[in-house]
Amino acid sequence: xxxxxxxxxxxKTFDAHVEAVQPLDLSFIAGQTTALVGPSGxxxxxxxxxxxxxxxxxxxxxxxxxxxxxxxLRKANLSVAFQDPSLLPWRSVRRNIELALTLARRxxxxxxxxxxxRLVGLDGFGDTRPAELSGGMRQRxxxxxxxxxxPDLLLLDEPFGAVDELTRxxxxxxxxxxxxxxxxxxxxxxxxxxxxxxxxxxxxxxSARPAEVxxxxxxxxxxxRRAELTRSQDFTEIVDAVFAALAEGMAxxxxxxxx
Amino acid sequence: MxxxxxxxxxxHWPRAVLGPVAALVLWEVAGRVLTDxxxxxxxxxxxxxxxxNVGLIARALGVTLANAAAGFVIGNAAAVLxxxxxxxxxxxxxxxxGLALVVFCLPLVATGPILRVIFGPGDWxxxxxxxxxxxxxxxxxxxxxxxxxxxxxxxxxRSYGRGRMAALVHVRAMAALPYLVAxxxxxxxxxxxxxxVGEFTGAERGMGVLTxxxxxxxxxxxxxxxxxxxxxxxxxxxxxxxxxxxxYLQDDPPIIxxxxxxxxRAANRFAGLATLVCVTIGALLLWxxxxxxxxxxxxFAKRPLDVLDSLVLAPDAADTRATLTTAxxxxxxxxxxxxxxxxxxxxxxxxxxxxxxxxxxxxxPLAIALRSVPIIITAPLVVLTLGRGAVGTVVLVAIMVxxxxxxxxxxxxxxxxxQVIDVFNSYAAxxxxxxxxxxxxAMLPAFFAAARINVPASILAVTVVEWLATGNxxxxxxxxxxxxxxxxxxxxxxxxxxxxxxLGYAGVGAVEKRVLAAFAPEQLx
Numbered sequence: 061x062x063x064x065x066x067x068x069x070x071x072k073t074f075d076a077h078v079e080a081v082q083p084l085d086l087s088f089i090a091g092q093t094t095a096l097v098g099p100s101g102x103x104x105x106x107x108x109x110x111x112x113x114x115x116x117x118x119x120x121x122x123x124x125x126x127x128x129x130x131x132x133l134r135k136a137n138l139s140v141a142f143q144d145p146s147l148l149p150w151r152s153v154r155r156n157i158e159l160a161l162t163l164a165r166r167x168x169x170x171x172x173x174x175x176x177x178r179l180v181g182l183d184g185f186g187d188t189r190p191a192e193l194s195g196g197m198r199q200r201x202x203x204x205x206x207x208x209x210x211p212d213l214l215l216l217d218e219p220f221g222a223v224d225e226l227t228r229x230x231x232x233x234x235x236x237x238x239x240x241x242x243x244x245x246x247x248x249x250x251x252x253x254x255x256x257x258x259x260x261x262x263x264x265x266x267s268a269r270p271a272e273v274x275x276x277x278x279x280x281x282x283x284x285r286r287a288e289l290t291r292s293q294d295f296t297e298i299v300d301a302v303f304a305a306l307a308e309g310m311a312x313x314x315x316x317x318x319x
Numbered sequence: 320m321x322x323x324x325x326x327x328x329x330x331h332w333p334r335a336v337l338g339p340v341a342a343l344v345l346w347e348v349a350g351r352v353l354t355d356x357x358x359x360x361x362x363x364x365x366x367x368x369x370x371x372n373v374g375l376i377a378r379a380l381g382v383t384l385a386n387a388a389a390g391f392v393i394g395n396a397a398a399v400l401x402x403x404x405x406x407x408x409x410x411x412x413x414x415x416x417g418l419a420l421v422v423f424c425l426p427l428v429a430t431g432p433i434l435r436v437i438f439g440p441g442d443w444x445x446x447x448x449x450x451x452x453x454x455x456x457x458x459x460x461x462x463x464x465x466x467x468x469x470x471x472x473x474x475x476x477r478s479y480g481r482g483r484m485a486a487l488v489h490v491r492a493m494a495a496l497p498y499l500v501a502x503x504x505x506x507x508x509x510x511x512x513x514x515x516v517g518e519f520t521g522a523e524r525g526m527g528v529l530t531x532x533x534x535x536x537x538x539x540x541x542x543x544x545x546x547x548x549x550x551x552x553x554x555x556x557x558x559x560x561x562x563x564x565x566x567y568l569q570d571d572p573p574i575i576x577x578x579x580x581x582x583x584r585a586a587n588r589f590a591g592l593a594t595l596v597c598v599t600i601g602a603l604l605l606w607x608x609x610x611x612x613x614x615x616x617x618x619f620a621k622r623p624l625d626v627l628d629s630l631v632l633a634p635d636a637a638d639t640r641a642t643l644t645t646a647x648x649x650x651x652x653x654x655x656x657x658x659x660x661x662x663x664x665x666x667x668x669x670x671x672x673x674x675x676x677x678x679x680x681x682x683x684p685l686a687i688a689l690r691s692v693p694i695i696i697t698a699p700l701v702v703l704t705l706g707r708g709a710v711g712t713v714v715l716v717a718i719m720v721x722x723x724x725x726x727x728x729x730x731x732x733x734x735x736x737x738q739v740i741d742v743f744n745s746y747a748a749x750x751x752x753x754x755x756x757x758x759x760x761a762m763l764p765a766f767f768a769a770a771r772i773n774v775p776a777s778i779l780a781v782t783v784v785e786w787l788a789t790g791n792x793x794x795x796x797x798x799x800x801x802x803x804x805x806x807x808x809x810x811x812x813x814x815x816x817x818x819x820x821x822l823g824y825a826g827v828g829a830v831e832k833r834v835l836a837a838f839a840p841e842q843l844x
Contacts (some may be wrong), residue, residue, distance in 0.1 A: 114474050134480040146471030150493050159489060165480035209479070 061245040062090035063125030063136075063212045065111060068158055070120035071270075072106050079270040080106045083120060086273065087266065089227055093236065093246040095256035097302060098266030098274075099310055104249045105143070111247065112140050112215050124213060137164075139211035141219040145202035147190040153177060153201045154186040157208045164209040176204040179234060181227060195222035200231070207238060213244045220222060220255065229287050232258050237284060253302045257295060258285055263302050267309035275305035358704045360543035368540040369548070375529070376548060383514050383525040384552070386442050390449020391510035397450065397607060398457035406465040406491055417598030418605065423455040424775045424820035426784045427513065428794060429813045431520035432801035436619040445517030445525065452513025457502035464498025465491045500564040507556030512693035515549065516779075519787060520634065520801070525720065534699050542699050549696045621810035629807040630814075639808060642796065643815055650781055650792035652714040658777045660713070661720025666766055669728035673758060692717045695783050702788040712784045712791075719780040724769040730759045731765025734746050760838060767831035774823040778816065 065088040072081040080103040090096050096104045109115035111122050113136075124136040139160070147156045154173055161168050177186045180200035182193075190198050199222050206214060220228050236259055239246050251258050256263050257279055265275040279298055281289060289295050343362055350361025360368075369376060401419065405412040434444035468490065476486045518527020526549055533541035603623045610620045618623065622786055629639055698715055705711035785794025791814060800808035 109474075112474075112478050113480075114477055136480070138478065140474070140478045142471050142474065144469065144471045146469060146475050148472065148490065148493070160475075160479065163476060163481050163485060163489065 063245055064090040065213060065245060066123045068121050070110060070122060072115065073118045082270040082272055084272060088245055088247055090245055091243045092238055092262060093239065093248060093260040095248045095250055095260035096262045096266060097250060097253060097256050097263060097306065098271060099268045102269050103271035108215050108217050108247060108249050112138060121239060127128065128273055136212040136213060137211050138215060139206040139209055140215045141202050141206040141217065143218045143221060145198040147198055147201055149190050151158050152187045153182055156201060157205045160205045160208050166209055173208065176208055180204045181230065196224050196227060199223055210242060211244060214244050215229050216248045218244065218250055233286065252312060253299055254290060257298050257302065258290065265302060265305040265309055274309035277301050277305065358539065360540045362538050365544045365547055368544040373835045379524065379526045379529050380548060383518065383527065386445040386525065387449050387514040389446045389508040389515055391506060392692045393446065393454055394450030394453035395457050395506060398454040398461060400611060402458055402461035402465055403487065405462060406487055413594045414601055415595060417594060418601055419455055419458050419815060420824065421598065421602045421821055422451065422823065424817045425451065426782050426797065426813060426816045427451065427516045427779055428520055428786045429797040429809060431517050432811065435521055437615060440523060445514045445522055448517040449510040449513035452509045453506035456505040456509050460498040463497055464495030468494040499569055500560065500568060504560045506559055506561055508553035508693045511549065511553045511556065512695050515696055516783060519783065530699050534702065539703060542703055546697050546700050553693050555698065619806045621806055626810050626814045627723050629811050639811055643812060646793040646796040650785065653709060653792065654716060654777060656774065657707040657713040657716025658720050661717040662724050662770055664717065665724025666728045669725050669732055670754065672729065674754065694722065695780060698783050702784065707788045712781060712789055715784050716777045716780045720773045720777050723767065723773060727765040727769035728762050731762035751771045763835055763838065767827060771827045774827060775820045776821050
């Protein structure tokens with residue numbers, strides 16, 4: 061099922077002083093992949109956490125698939141892959157994935173879990189504990205865990221940070237195919253402009269803190285996208301546009317809280 | 320510390336066989352030389368006594384162990400239950416911690432006789448005392464363990480729309496397991512200690528009863544044999560749980576030194592004060608409610624108002640207060656020097672050893688194992704060796720305070736981040752500067768944690784010695800009023816000692832805040 065996400069006047073202020081996100085209206089279209097890019101510390105992750113229901117907004121609302129905000133966390137079928145893989149150290153890769161299924165009250169189908177493990181390139185590591193995996197492998201396990209519950213909404217917070225370049229390309233090839241086939245609405249927070257363009261249908265560029273939308277750039281590139289695409293004229297043009305918007309967002313004078 | 324510390328032979332012998340063997344030899348020689356002094360029994364005499372009285376000791380040990388085990392189970396079950404409640408219902412946390420501390424500050428020696436009139440003769444007083452002795456040492460690490468986990472793990476649970484119960488079952492319970500084990504490890508000797516304190520203060524059977532008998536008869540061999548057996552059993556219990564943990568857990572149990580300060584989580588001074596008031600009211604209600612619930616006769620089960628009456632309102636209240644004040648003054652003369660000396664020795668030795676890194680590597684496991692020796696059990700030995708005067712009491716309190724302080728400080732000193740030490744090394748700073756600027760600030764929180772937890776511990780030590788031997792101070796007042804059935808005095812003494820103990824604990828916390836603010840502000844929460 062494809063669901064949309066609508067943020068209305070969404071804002072977040074920490075400790076009454078630090079304004080992380082200023083009132084923001086932003087919609088995420090059902091079935092699309094949207095990348096959020098912006099300078100570090102601009103509030104991208106806070107925005108994502110508010111959408112996931114993990115952070116209470118200071119103002120405004122998030123509505124997922126038409127559910128009232130009070131019920132989203134309980135009822136929305138969403139998954140988050142965090143910056144920090146947050147795997148439980150006493151569980152193997154497989155058992156970590158199974159935990160997500162248990163938490164989401166889904167049946168555990170061993171074949172599906174195996175398939176996911178293979179998909180993220182962890183074949184043969186299903187029974188390995190996180191401590192014995194590299195940082196990139198842990199992040200891939202976390203991605204597999206997030207996908208396991210077949211979410212309608214997938215929230216990815218820099219999930220490829222520690223993944224090596226080659227695997228990253230591989231994942232960029234394989235993963236969108238899964239969430240597209242399922243019509244998953246995906247929101248991806250990333251530092252990497254080329255990754256944002258490569259993976260998404262739309263790039264939303266946020267300004268330095270407090271975050272506001274500087275540019276909303278649609279990525280009309282054919283899928284499936286292969287590594288060769290990065291050398292195409294169209295790709296470079298979009299990347300340049302995103303960079304330009306980023307620079308603009310950095311240069312913008314900081315709006316004051318009193319405004 | 321005497322060379323005859325009976326704990327040595329049981330600690331990490333593969334690594335340091337030489338030390339214990341030397342200690343045993345020294346002990347044997349000293350024992351033989353001092354045969355006529357009636358203070359020290361050599362190992363050979365102890366073994367001789369044990370062989371000759373196997374049946375007697377085995378029966379007594381059986382009784383004591385059964386009581387300790389029952390108390391261990393009950394106390395730890397209560398700790399697990401309370402910690403779980405605090406985790407699922409965070410608002411109850413401050414209250415649970417506060418009440419737990421108040422109960423931990425109860426002077427066990429006086430609680431024994433009170434339990435005896437409540438339960439009547441039999442094993443229950445010893446079992447309850449054992450439970451009281453263990454629940455706090457398990458509760459505190461467990462409370463820490465249930466919290467000490469990356470926020471990402473909890474986010475994961477919440478992102479699937481699940482609540483605190485799911486977090487507890489799937490994440491917190493397993494994350495807290497090593498902490499639980501750390502608590503259980505300390506609880507094993509503590510349970511034995513609780514049971515034996517119960518027996519010291521008037522049970523019918525058990526190791527503690529035999530000890531009192533041996534002490535009265537000045538039977539040196541018997542006293543030493545009983546203390547050796549009790550210590551060995553305590554250390555074996557401690558090591559066995561550690562061994563089980565190492566076998567079945569992936570991570571080593573963490574070293575938990577003491578509870579984080581109560582007020583640290585409170586947002587401000589006012590919230591801390593509110594907690595204090597709530598906990599005080601809660602404790603008084605609990606006291607009153609429990610006695611009412613059990614429908615106990617007010618003749619021996621005094622309610623809060625009875626104690627208020629005997630301390631403030633009654634015609635002889637001034638006499639009661641005067642008796643208590645004099646006794647407390649006498650106790651303080653032993654308690655304070657012992658407490659301060661123990662702290663100074665513990666911190667000082669830890670600092671000295673850290674200056675010699677190789678020594679630190681060996682000393683740490685030894686010190687941690689020695690921490691498992693329930694010092695109170697050796698109280699009769701100290702009384703025998705140093706006599707019934709002031710020196711024995713002060714030394715016992717100092718020893719009691721020394722071990723946890725030493726372990727805590729060693730741990731704290733080694734907490735200094737390696738990278739910071741590297742920076743100092745890169746500037747060719749000498750060890751003294753490193754110590755002053757990095758290690759000691761890193762040590763301070765551990766030191767104060769030990770100082771806090773040692774307030775009730777040293778009061779327990781001093782009251783046990785006063786009860787058993789010196790006939791001085793508040794412990795003796797408790798013993799006397801228990802034997803005279805002067806329950807007004809007994810309950811008043813328990814109330815005052817508990818309050819002072821809790822105040823002392825809080826007072827050390829206040830000093831800690833001041834000192835940390837001045838010398839190690841980065842360590843303040």
